[in-house]
Amino acid sequence: MKWLYILAGLALYVKILVMPNPELDVADLSMVQAVVDDSGVPNALAGIIFRNRLYDTIFEVVVFTIAIMGVRFLLADEQPSKKVHRFTDQPSIVLARLGATIASLVSIELAIRGHLSPGGGFAAGVAGGTAIGLIAITSSSKWMQGIYQRWRAAMWEKISVLVFLVLAAITLVGFELPHGELGALVSGGVIPILNVLVAIKVALGSWAVILVFIRYRGLL
Template identity: 70%
Template sequence: MKWVYVLAGIALFIKMLVMPNPVAEWEEISIVESIVEDAGVFNVVSGIIFRNRLYDTIFEVVVFTIAVLGVKFLLSNETPTEVVYQFSDRPSMILARLGATIAAIVSIELSIRGHLSPGGGFAAGVAGGTAIGLIAITSSSQWMEAIYKKWNAATWEKVSVLIFIALAVVTLSGWELPHGELGTLVSGGMIPILNILVALKVALGSWAIILLFIRYRGLL
């Protein structure tokens, strides 16, 4: 059978040399301008993530949810540690909390205005998770868990996922909110809402993972 593969390879090589590749004929268009027009947002990346490939984005959110559940499952049989490694010197604590404040402000900015400028839900969620992590390494772990339970963060995380999937399915079915005026805060239809939901999901999921690693590993 080897000679069959050899002949097939030679034939394919001759084909590539002799026969030219077909070239599609269409009018030259700007893909970026087309996406901006279709999505109604200046941030083309957000337009692609939350419109052109929204089907993929749904499963990206689901994968992150599964990752949070996986951490809980893998650490569930371990014994909580009694030693937690944190910053204890005053300068490091001040710098960490200053960084947390900046990261939190950036997270809010990216989630609200991510459809107008570079940013978006995932970046906003990472910034929010960073802020929570910086607070965690300078504060009492018991206090962090108490705040987490007081505000029902685990419930809000699950609710944000369910609402995101529901709105995404509605969008995929062909129903969209009015795009509004391009470049304004209230524009892009469903995209700003999806941005905020993803940011909320990623930040709260990161919070849950951080608490688990502090409880069972003593560090982040």
């Protein structure tokens, strides 16, 4: 089997040496401009995700939701861990919470400006989930669970999914909000709203998974 890997690596190396590098076709750049014009946002990737390939994005959100449900289902029969491992030394706590502050600010920036610059709802949700994870490894699990329940995070997660699906269905039918001025914060029709909804969904879903792992495994 090792020789098979070596031969595959050599074949890939020969392919890189023999085959020429693809040349950039300047005419292809017109497609990017067409996406920007159709979506009304400078970030062509956001236009593709939330407009041209909105079907794919819908199912990505659904798959993420099913993954969260799967984690809860698979660990539901296990006994909660008696000991939760977390950072207790002050330098680690300070650094983790500083990182959480930075990650949360980045999350907000990516969510509200993801249609204008590189970023978007999924990246914003990952940054938000990272911030929550950094807080979780330096705080009491009961305190984290109490905040999760007090702010009804599970309910808001479900609401964000439902609103996203409704807005996506309306968009796919053919109804769109005015695009506004290209490059403005309030522009791109429904795309900025979908960005924020996805960010909320991913961040709150990550929070739920973190709490489940802490409860049943004692660590992240």
